[in-house]
Amino acid sequence: APTPTASTGAVSLTRYLIEEQRAGRISADLRLLVEVVARACKTISIAVGKGALGGVLGEAGGAGKASINIQGEAQKKLDVIANDVLLEANAWGGHLAGMASEEMDHSVPMSDASPRGNYLLLFDPLDGSSNIDVNISVGTIFSVLRCPDGVTSPVDADFLQPGTAQVCAGYTTYGPSTMLVLTVGNGTHAFTLDREVGSFMLTTRGMTIPAQTREFAVNMSNQRHWQAPMQAYVGDLLAGKDGPRGKDFNMRWVASMVADVHRILTRGGIFTYPLDAKCADKGGKLRLMYEANPMSLLVEQAGGAASTGRQRMLEVQPVHLHQRVPVFLGSKHEVEAAVAYHHAHD
Ligand code: AHM
Numbered sequence: 001a002p003t004p005t006a007s008t009g010a011v012s013l014t015r016y017l018i019e020e021q022r023a024g025r026i027s028a029d030l031r032l033l034v035e036v037v038a039r040a041c042k043t044i045s046i047a048v049g050k051g052a053l054g055g056v057l058g059e060a061g062g063a064g065k066a067s068i069n070i071q072g073e074a075q076k077k078l079d080v081i082a083n084d085v086l087l088e089a090n091a092w093g094g095h096l097a098g099m100a101s102e103e104m105d106h107s108v109p110m111s112d113a114s115p116r117g118n119y120l121l122l123f124d125p126l127d128g129s130s131n132i133d134v135n136i137s138v139g140t141i142f143s144v145l146r147c148p149d150g151v152t153s154p155v156d157a158d159f160l161q162p163g164t165a166q167v168c169a170g171y172t173t174y175g176p177s178t179m180l181v182l183t184v185g186n187g188t189h190a191f192t193l194d195r196e197v198g199s200f201m202l203t204t205r206g207m208t209i210p211a212q213t214r215e216f217a218v219n220m221s222n223q224r225h226w227q228a229p230m231q232a233y234v235g236d237l238l239a240g241k242d243g244p245r246g247k248d249f250n251m252r253w254v255a256s257m258v259a260d261v262h263r264i265l266t267r268g269g270i271f272t273y274p275l276d277a278k279c280a281d282k283g284g285k286l287r288l289m290y291e292a293n294p295m296s297l298l299v300e301q302a303g304g305a306a307s308t309g310r311q312r313m314l315e316v317q318p319v320h321l322h323q324r325v326p327v328f329l330g331s332k333h334e335v336e337a338a339v340a341y342h343h344a345h346d
Protein backbone atom coordinates (compact mmCIF):
# COMPACT_ATOMS: atom_id res chain seq x y z
CA ALA A 1 0.00 0.00 0.00
CA PRO A 2 1.25 3.52 -0.71
CA THR A 3 2.67 5.31 2.30
CA PRO A 4 0.48 8.23 3.23
CA THR A 5 2.21 11.61 3.20
CA ALA A 6 3.74 12.23 6.60
CA SER A 7 1.69 14.72 8.59
CA THR A 8 3.44 17.20 10.81
CA GLY A 9 0.22 17.72 12.74
CA ALA A 10 0.52 21.41 11.94
CA VAL A 11 -2.81 23.11 11.26
CA SER A 12 -2.89 25.87 8.66
CA LEU A 13 -5.59 28.53 8.56
CA THR A 14 -6.95 26.76 5.46
CA ARG A 15 -7.26 23.44 7.29
CA TYR A 16 -8.78 25.12 10.35
CA LEU A 17 -11.45 26.78 8.19
CA ILE A 18 -12.21 23.57 6.27
CA GLU A 19 -12.70 21.77 9.60
CA GLU A 20 -15.07 24.50 10.79
CA GLN A 21 -17.03 24.18 7.55
CA ARG A 22 -17.18 20.37 7.77
CA ALA A 23 -18.46 20.69 11.34
CA GLY A 24 -21.27 22.89 9.98
CA ARG A 25 -20.17 25.98 11.88
CA ILE A 26 -19.38 28.15 8.86
CA SER A 27 -20.48 28.31 5.24
CA ALA A 28 -18.13 27.75 2.32
CA ASP A 29 -18.59 31.42 1.45
CA LEU A 30 -17.47 32.60 4.88
CA ARG A 31 -14.47 30.27 4.72
CA LEU A 32 -13.41 31.74 1.38
CA LEU A 33 -14.08 35.28 2.57
CA VAL A 34 -11.71 34.79 5.52
CA GLU A 35 -9.10 33.34 3.14
CA VAL A 36 -9.32 36.47 0.99
CA VAL A 37 -8.99 38.78 4.01
CA ALA A 38 -6.03 36.74 5.29
CA ARG A 39 -4.34 36.97 1.88
CA ALA A 40 -4.85 40.74 1.83
CA CYS A 41 -3.32 40.95 5.31
CA LYS A 42 -0.25 39.08 4.06
CA THR A 43 0.15 41.73 1.36
CA ILE A 44 -0.22 44.50 3.96
CA SER A 45 2.30 42.71 6.18
CA ILE A 46 4.85 42.77 3.34
CA ALA A 47 4.26 46.51 2.73
CA VAL A 48 4.51 47.32 6.46
CA GLY A 49 7.65 45.18 6.79
CA LYS A 50 9.50 47.05 4.04
CA GLY A 51 9.39 50.24 6.13
CA ALA A 52 11.59 53.03 4.85
CA LEU A 53 12.96 50.77 2.07
CA GLY A 54 9.51 50.56 0.49
CA GLY A 55 8.95 54.32 0.53
CA VAL A 56 5.74 53.67 2.45
CA LEU A 57 6.33 55.75 5.59
CA GLY A 58 4.91 59.20 6.23
CA GLU A 59 1.75 61.05 5.30
CA ALA A 60 -0.37 60.42 2.24
CA GLY A 61 -1.24 63.25 -0.12
CA GLY A 62 2.30 64.42 -0.89
CA ALA A 63 3.74 67.92 -1.42
CA GLY A 64 2.29 69.84 1.51
CA LYS A 65 -1.24 68.54 0.89
CA ALA A 66 -2.34 66.29 3.73
CA SER A 67 -4.98 63.72 2.86
CA ILE A 68 -7.75 63.80 5.50
CA ASN A 69 -10.14 60.89 6.13
CA ILE A 70 -13.77 60.97 7.30
CA GLN A 71 -12.57 61.06 10.93
CA GLY A 72 -10.74 64.33 10.24
CA GLU A 73 -7.40 62.55 10.67
CA ALA A 74 -4.41 62.88 8.37
CA GLN A 75 -3.94 59.63 6.47
CA LYS A 76 -0.60 57.88 6.37
CA LYS A 77 0.59 56.35 3.11
CA LEU A 78 0.16 52.91 4.62
CA ASP A 79 -3.44 53.70 5.68
CA VAL A 80 -4.25 54.29 2.04
CA ILE A 81 -2.25 51.30 0.77
CA ALA A 82 -3.84 48.92 3.30
CA ASN A 83 -7.33 50.20 2.46
CA ASP A 84 -6.72 49.69 -1.28
CA VAL A 85 -5.31 46.19 -0.75
CA LEU A 86 -8.40 45.11 1.22
CA LEU A 87 -10.84 46.69 -1.23
CA GLU A 88 -9.14 45.18 -4.26
CA ALA A 89 -8.68 41.70 -2.81
CA ASN A 90 -12.31 41.49 -1.73
CA ALA A 91 -13.84 43.04 -4.84
CA TRP A 92 -13.33 39.78 -6.75
CA GLY A 93 -13.84 37.29 -3.93
CA GLY A 94 -17.53 36.89 -4.70
CA HIS A 95 -18.58 36.51 -1.06
CA LEU A 96 -19.58 40.06 -0.24
CA ALA A 97 -22.51 42.37 -0.81
CA GLY A 98 -20.64 45.42 0.48
CA MET A 99 -17.71 46.81 2.45
CA ALA A 100 -17.13 49.65 4.88
CA SER A 101 -13.85 51.07 6.15
CA GLU A 102 -12.54 53.55 8.70
CA GLU A 103 -10.88 55.31 5.79
CA MET A 104 -14.03 55.78 3.65
CA ASP A 105 -16.93 58.18 4.26
CA HIS A 106 -19.56 55.62 3.28
CA SER A 107 -19.90 51.91 2.69
CA VAL A 108 -19.54 50.64 -0.87
CA PRO A 109 -21.80 48.00 -2.41
CA MET A 110 -20.11 45.46 -4.70
CA SER A 111 -20.24 46.69 -8.27
CA ASP A 112 -22.53 45.05 -10.82
CA ALA A 113 -19.47 43.84 -12.70
CA SER A 114 -18.03 41.81 -9.80
CA PRO A 115 -19.26 38.54 -8.29
CA ARG A 116 -21.39 38.97 -5.16
CA GLY A 117 -22.26 37.16 -1.97
CA ASN A 118 -24.29 37.71 1.18
CA TYR A 119 -21.78 39.08 3.66
CA LEU A 120 -20.81 42.58 4.71
CA LEU A 121 -17.19 43.30 5.60
CA LEU A 122 -16.06 46.17 7.83
CA PHE A 123 -12.46 47.01 8.56
CA ASP A 124 -9.93 49.37 10.02
CA PRO A 125 -7.24 48.72 7.42
CA LEU A 126 -4.31 49.94 9.52
CA ASP A 127 -5.01 50.58 13.16
CA GLY A 128 -2.51 52.42 15.32
CA SER A 129 -1.08 54.24 12.34
CA SER A 130 0.56 56.91 14.54
CA ASN A 131 3.02 54.08 15.30
CA ILE A 132 4.00 53.32 11.69
CA ASP A 133 6.83 55.82 11.43
CA VAL A 134 8.42 54.68 14.69
CA ASN A 135 8.45 50.96 13.80
CA ILE A 136 5.98 49.86 16.48
CA SER A 137 3.27 47.23 15.89
CA VAL A 138 0.20 48.19 13.89
CA GLY A 139 -2.65 45.98 12.73
CA THR A 140 -5.75 45.37 10.63
CA ILE A 141 -9.12 44.83 12.37
CA PHE A 142 -12.15 43.31 10.61
CA SER A 143 -15.74 42.31 11.27
CA VAL A 144 -18.19 40.28 9.16
CA LEU A 145 -21.97 40.69 9.21
CA ARG A 146 -24.75 39.16 7.13
CA CYS A 147 -26.37 41.35 4.50
CA PRO A 148 -30.05 41.79 5.45
CA ASP A 149 -32.42 39.54 3.45
CA GLY A 150 -33.60 40.98 0.19
CA VAL A 151 -30.93 43.69 0.06
CA THR A 152 -28.77 43.47 -3.06
CA SER A 153 -27.10 46.85 -2.93
CA PRO A 154 -26.46 47.59 0.76
CA VAL A 155 -26.19 51.14 2.09
CA ASP A 156 -24.75 52.37 5.41
CA ALA A 157 -28.00 51.59 7.28
CA ASP A 158 -27.69 47.89 6.39
CA PHE A 159 -24.40 47.75 8.31
CA LEU A 160 -25.92 49.14 11.53
CA GLN A 161 -26.24 45.79 13.32
CA PRO A 162 -25.20 45.18 16.94
CA GLY A 163 -21.96 43.31 17.62
CA THR A 164 -23.90 40.17 18.58
CA ALA A 165 -24.81 39.84 14.88
CA GLN A 166 -21.15 39.41 13.82
CA VAL A 167 -20.49 36.02 12.21
CA CYS A 168 -16.75 36.48 12.29
CA ALA A 169 -14.21 38.94 13.67
CA GLY A 170 -10.46 39.16 13.67
CA TYR A 171 -7.32 41.19 13.51
CA THR A 172 -3.83 40.85 12.14
CA THR A 173 -0.96 42.28 14.13
CA TYR A 174 2.13 43.31 12.22
CA GLY A 175 4.71 42.99 14.99
CA PRO A 176 7.94 41.03 15.41
CA SER A 177 5.84 38.26 13.88
CA THR A 178 2.65 38.70 11.89
CA MET A 179 -0.30 37.03 13.59
CA LEU A 180 -3.95 36.58 12.66
CA VAL A 181 -6.37 36.22 15.57
CA LEU A 182 -9.77 34.97 14.54
CA THR A 183 -13.18 33.94 15.78
CA VAL A 184 -16.06 32.48 13.81
CA GLY A 185 -18.06 32.14 17.02
CA ASN A 186 -16.32 29.00 18.28
CA GLY A 187 -13.45 30.31 20.41
CA THR A 188 -10.64 32.71 19.60
CA HIS A 189 -7.61 31.26 17.88
CA ALA A 190 -4.19 32.65 16.97
CA PHE A 191 -2.33 31.91 13.73
CA THR A 192 1.27 32.94 13.11
CA LEU A 193 2.45 33.78 9.59
CA ASP A 194 5.15 31.40 8.41
CA ARG A 195 6.94 33.90 6.21
CA GLU A 196 8.95 31.27 4.30
CA VAL A 197 5.88 29.25 3.35
CA GLY A 198 3.42 32.14 3.22
CA SER A 199 0.80 30.38 5.36
CA PHE A 200 -0.87 31.32 8.61
CA MET A 201 -0.34 28.39 11.03
CA LEU A 202 -2.46 27.74 14.11
CA THR A 203 -0.25 28.46 17.10
CA THR A 204 -2.77 28.93 19.93
CA ARG A 205 -6.09 27.10 19.85
CA GLY A 206 -8.64 28.55 22.25
CA MET A 207 -6.99 31.69 23.64
CA THR A 208 -8.15 32.21 27.22
CA ILE A 209 -8.00 35.50 29.11
CA PRO A 210 -7.41 35.03 32.84
CA ALA A 211 -10.40 36.44 34.77
CA GLN A 212 -8.17 38.38 37.19
CA THR A 213 -5.35 40.73 36.34
CA ARG A 214 -2.84 43.19 37.74
CA GLU A 215 -2.27 45.06 34.49
CA PHE A 216 -4.18 47.94 32.87
CA ALA A 217 -3.85 49.83 29.61
CA VAL A 218 -4.89 53.47 29.26
CA ASN A 219 -3.53 56.73 27.91
CA MET A 220 -2.77 58.31 31.31
CA SER A 221 -2.13 61.74 29.77
CA ASN A 222 -5.91 62.13 29.48
CA GLN A 223 -6.43 61.71 33.22
CA ARG A 224 -7.49 65.29 33.90
CA HIS A 225 -10.11 65.02 31.13
CA TRP A 226 -11.77 61.86 32.45
CA GLN A 227 -15.18 61.69 34.03
CA ALA A 228 -15.73 60.86 37.72
CA PRO A 229 -16.13 57.05 37.45
CA MET A 230 -12.87 56.67 35.52
CA GLN A 231 -11.05 59.00 37.91
CA ALA A 232 -12.21 56.89 40.86
CA TYR A 233 -11.45 53.56 39.17
CA VAL A 234 -7.90 54.38 38.06
CA GLY A 235 -7.25 56.23 41.33
CA ASP A 236 -7.89 52.96 43.15
CA LEU A 237 -5.70 50.97 40.74
CA LEU A 238 -2.84 53.40 41.36
CA ALA A 239 -3.31 53.17 45.13
CA GLY A 240 -1.94 49.62 44.87
CA LYS A 241 -1.93 47.05 47.61
CA ASP A 242 -2.63 49.57 50.38
CA GLY A 243 -5.70 50.87 48.51
CA PRO A 244 -9.21 49.41 48.24
CA ARG A 245 -8.17 46.97 45.47
CA GLY A 246 -5.53 45.41 47.74
CA LYS A 247 -2.98 44.70 44.99
CA ASP A 248 -0.35 46.52 42.94
CA PHE A 249 -1.12 47.13 39.27
CA ASN A 250 1.28 47.50 36.35
CA MET A 251 0.54 49.69 33.32
CA ARG A 252 1.16 49.09 29.59
CA TRP A 253 0.09 51.32 26.66
CA VAL A 254 1.34 50.63 23.12
CA ALA A 255 -1.17 53.07 21.56
CA SER A 256 -1.98 50.47 18.91
CA MET A 257 -5.26 48.88 19.97
CA VAL A 258 -4.35 45.68 18.13
CA ALA A 259 -1.10 45.29 20.07
CA ASP A 260 -2.71 46.19 23.41
CA VAL A 261 -5.59 43.76 22.85
CA HIS A 262 -3.19 41.07 21.66
CA ARG A 263 -1.28 41.35 24.93
CA ILE A 264 -4.54 41.04 26.86
CA LEU A 265 -5.63 37.96 24.88
CA THR A 266 -2.22 36.47 25.60
CA ARG A 267 -1.72 37.21 29.30
CA GLY A 268 -4.74 39.12 30.58
CA GLY A 269 -5.29 42.74 31.53
CA ILE A 270 -7.85 45.48 31.00
CA PHE A 271 -7.81 47.87 28.04
CA THR A 272 -9.69 51.15 28.41
CA TYR A 273 -10.37 54.13 26.21
CA PRO A 274 -12.96 55.99 28.27
CA LEU A 275 -14.97 59.09 27.51
CA ASP A 276 -12.95 62.18 28.22
CA ALA A 277 -13.54 65.90 27.83
CA LYS A 278 -11.65 65.87 24.52
CA CYS A 279 -13.75 63.17 22.87
CA ALA A 280 -17.05 63.42 24.80
CA ASP A 281 -18.83 65.30 22.00
CA LYS A 282 -17.95 62.46 19.61
CA GLY A 283 -19.02 59.75 22.07
CA GLY A 284 -15.49 58.42 22.60
CA LYS A 285 -12.27 57.89 20.67
CA LEU A 286 -12.54 54.36 19.30
CA ARG A 287 -15.00 53.30 16.64
CA LEU A 288 -17.78 50.83 17.44
CA MET A 289 -18.26 49.01 14.15
CA TYR A 290 -14.71 48.13 13.10
CA GLU A 291 -12.68 48.51 16.32
CA ALA A 292 -14.73 47.94 19.49
CA ASN A 293 -17.15 45.29 18.17
CA PRO A 294 -14.70 42.89 16.52
CA MET A 295 -12.31 43.19 19.47
CA SER A 296 -15.20 42.64 21.91
CA LEU A 297 -16.29 39.45 20.15
CA LEU A 298 -12.71 38.11 20.18
CA VAL A 299 -12.40 38.96 23.88
CA GLU A 300 -15.76 37.40 24.83
CA GLN A 301 -14.92 34.28 22.84
CA ALA A 302 -11.72 34.04 24.92
CA GLY A 303 -13.66 34.22 28.19
CA GLY A 304 -13.20 37.95 28.75
CA ALA A 305 -15.71 40.80 28.90
CA ALA A 306 -16.26 44.01 26.94
CA SER A 307 -18.34 47.02 27.94
CA THR A 308 -18.89 50.69 27.30
CA GLY A 309 -18.75 51.11 31.09
CA ARG A 310 -22.52 50.93 31.27
CA GLN A 311 -23.60 48.37 28.66
CA ARG A 312 -22.28 45.16 27.11
CA MET A 313 -20.44 46.38 24.00
CA LEU A 314 -21.92 43.74 21.69
CA GLU A 315 -25.46 44.88 22.54
CA VAL A 316 -24.99 48.52 21.55
CA GLN A 317 -27.38 49.34 18.70
CA PRO A 318 -25.29 51.32 16.21
CA VAL A 319 -26.81 54.49 14.78
CA HIS A 320 -23.88 55.60 12.63
CA LEU A 321 -21.24 53.75 10.61
CA HIS A 322 -18.39 55.72 12.18
CA GLN A 323 -19.93 55.90 15.65
CA ARG A 324 -17.50 56.12 18.58
CA VAL A 325 -17.81 54.50 22.00
CA PRO A 326 -16.00 54.33 25.33
CA VAL A 327 -14.25 50.95 25.64
CA PHE A 328 -13.44 48.66 28.60
CA LEU A 329 -12.36 45.15 27.66
CA GLY A 330 -10.28 42.24 28.87
CA SER A 331 -10.11 40.18 32.05
CA LYS A 332 -13.68 39.49 33.13
CA HIS A 333 -13.48 40.43 36.81
CA GLU A 334 -11.52 43.59 36.10
CA VAL A 335 -14.01 44.78 33.46
CA GLU A 336 -16.80 44.07 35.97
CA ALA A 337 -14.92 46.15 38.54
CA ALA A 338 -14.61 49.09 36.11
CA VAL A 339 -18.31 48.82 35.25
CA ALA A 340 -19.21 48.85 38.96
CA TYR A 341 -17.49 52.24 39.35
CA HIS A 342 -19.70 53.59 36.55
CA HIS A 343 -22.90 52.27 38.11
CA ALA A 344 -21.84 53.66 41.50
CA HIS A 345 -21.79 57.14 39.93
CA ASP A 346 -25.13 56.86 38.08
P1 AHM B 1 -6.40 54.98 14.53
O1 AHM B 1 -7.45 54.03 14.06
O2 AHM B 1 -6.53 56.33 13.87
O3 AHM B 1 -5.02 54.41 14.43
O4 AHM B 1 -6.69 55.31 16.09
C1 AHM B 1 -6.95 54.28 16.98
C2 AHM B 1 -5.81 54.14 17.95
C3 AHM B 1 -5.84 52.84 18.69
O5 AHM B 1 -5.09 51.87 18.02
C4 AHM B 1 -5.19 53.18 20.01
O6 AHM B 1 -5.68 52.39 21.07
C5 AHM B 1 -5.56 54.63 20.21
O7 AHM B 1 -5.91 55.14 18.94
C6 AHM B 1 -4.41 55.40 20.75
O8 AHM B 1 -4.85 56.64 21.15
P2 AHM B 1 -3.88 57.74 21.83
O9 AHM B 1 -3.09 58.30 20.70
O10 AHM B 1 -4.82 58.71 22.46
O11 AHM B 1 -3.01 57.04 22.84
Ligand code: MG
Binds near residue numbers: 102126291
Ligand atom coordinates in the same frame (compact mmCIF):
# COMPACT_ATOMS: atom_id res chain seq x y z
MG1 MG C 1 -8.22 52.49 14.18
